[in-house]
Amino acid sequence: MDVTSTQLDVVDLTPRIGSEIRTDVDTLLGGREAATIRAVLEQRGVVFFRGLDISDQQQVAIAKTLGSVVANEGDDGIYKISLDKNVNQRAQYLKGSLFWHFDGSLQPYPNLATLLRAVKLSDTGGDTEFCNTYATYDDLPQPDKEAIADIQVVHSAERSQYYVTPEMSYEQVAFWQKSPTKVCPLVWTHQSGRKSLLLGATADYVVGMPVEESRALLARLRDWATQPQYVYRHRWQLGDLLIWDNTGTMHRALPYAEDSGRLMHRTILAGEEPLL
Numbered sequence: 001m002d003v004t005s006t007q008l009d010v011v012d013l014t015p016r017i018g019s020e021i022r023t024d025v026d027t028l029l030g031g032r033e034a035a036t037i038r039a040v041l042e043q044r045g046v047v048f049f050r051g052l053d054i055s056d057q058q059q060v061a062i063a064k065t066l067g068s069v070v071a072n073e074g075d076d077g078i079y080k081i082s083l084d085k086n087v088n089q090r091a092q093y094l095k096g097s098l099f100w101h102f103d104g105s106l107q108p109y110p111n112l113a114t115l116l117r118a119v120k121l122s123d124t125g126g127d128t129e130f131c132n133t134y135a136t137y138d139d140l141p142q143p144d145k146e147a148i149a150d151i152q153v154v155h156s157a158e159r160s161q162y163y164v165t166p167e168m169s170y171e172q173v174a175f176w177q178k179s180p181t182k183v184c185p186l187v188w189t190h191q192s193g194r195k196s197l198l199l200g201a202t203a204d205y206v207v208g209m210p211v212e213e214s215r216a217l218l219a220r221l222r223d224w225a226t227q228p229q230y231v232y233r234h235r236w237q238l239g240d241l242l243i244w245d246n247t248g249t250m251h252r253a254l255p256y257a258e259d260s261g262r263l264m265h266r267t268i269l270a271g272e273e274p275l276l
């Protein structure tokens, strides 16, 4: 893409999604290129930096140049992503990350973006895939765009857990049903005027549509959105810092063993626009 910057070298990895940005730690920490990085992120869905060798504190400092960092209780903007419950008590919920989703679908505002840094890798598996949900909307045939324009979808934590544990016990169902559900539009019209599709593992059913029709529609659109031309697969190297635009992409981790040691340090940027 055409980026006017002397400090950044942007290398597109596929036509529709994913760029490597080559720069140095000081440039990122200084924030001088933050507006350009945000613009590239919005256009390309995913950007990553390789070989920076940064600390947790530097990751958070870089994140702060790009937006407003969301700190969870008891952390300083670094959240450990691991499927090992000794490392993260919410490992069971995180197993849902192996299925296409966007982050914060149950929050009032979806997160703007997520930064992920590879701290330990799995010997096998554990790549992460991303698809561009702006491009997938843009390419939909016009009749589909018209048919889905006003559709609302109920998202639930319970739904995403059926992917992880297909035969949940009554207690498990009751547990996940305690998490409030959220209604999201299927088509998000952004303040920029661009539109993206909101799908993913938490997408449970379409409001007011017969169950079979609703499941068929959500599956058909997910198939459409995750076709190879919309997908970038990141093959992690230790220390990679990757950022995805959580408002215009979905992502999933490819399978890896719970005890593989794989560890990612995540920093979230707060959402800036409502779902309309």
Ligand code: OGA
Binding pocket: 081, 097, 103, 114, 116, 126, 127, 128, 251, 252, 253, 254, 264, 266
């Ligand atoms: C996440 C997530 C994917 C991965 O952190 O939200 O989905 O590859 N991570 O760990």
Ligand code: MN
Binding pocket: 097, 101, 102, 103, 251
């Ligand atoms: Mn995620």
